[in-house]
Amino acid sequence: MTSAAGAPSMVEGEFVLTPEDFRHIAHTLHSYAGIALGEGKAALVYSRLAKRLRVLGLRSFREYCQLIDGVEGVDERQLMTAALTTNVTRFYREPHHFDHLRDQVMPRLAARARAGGRVRLWSAACSNGQEPYSMALTVLQTLPEAADLDVRILATDIDPNMVAQGHDGTYSEEALEPAPVTLWRKYFDRADRGQWTAGAQLKRL
């Protein structure tokens, strides 16, 4: 397939994605989220965004580029970013990070908090909250009174839907499996249909 101007599509399919469209989308994503997309990602861009074109009733990626450009494209830039990023996460993903936090970092931070000092931790791309809750469980493991001290965990993500899920803090038992069972059973409350919700101490952090 080719565009109206004769440029070939980078990916076979119902919509034409020209190299110019791809660069436009990559540039917008980089400006909006700081994420760099190499040309090898054309198939990913096509497959993730073709759904958006169908929902919006657009006929080409050219039209999509026009939409994300303008002031009225603000919501679509957000949706485009969510579509092009992966939210893969797990409790205690990269377990050695949490071993390090527990054994190397927390002894010093616990001493500071117990002496009345301030402790702040940040999960900077928190997805649906499994990472910051893993941090919170690790903090409570070494400092059970953390919620009553000046200890707080900031969790942020570019995707507001992910932040909302983290705020809710409800996960299946299967999702919680990688976490130490004695810890999550202590700090999560049983909810409906085999789900568990982060309890008060976790949420206060």
Ligand SMILES: C[S@@+](CC[C@H](N)C(=O)[O-])C[C@H]1O[C@@H](n2cnc3c(N)ncnc32)[C@H](O)[C@@H]1O
């Ligand atoms: C692969 S997940 C990793 C989640 C978690 N940190 C973990 O390791 O389990 C990547 C997350 O980064 C978020 N993200 C991507 N670019 C971002 C940015 N510029 N600022 C904040 N979050 C971003 C995505 O929305 C996604 O939820």
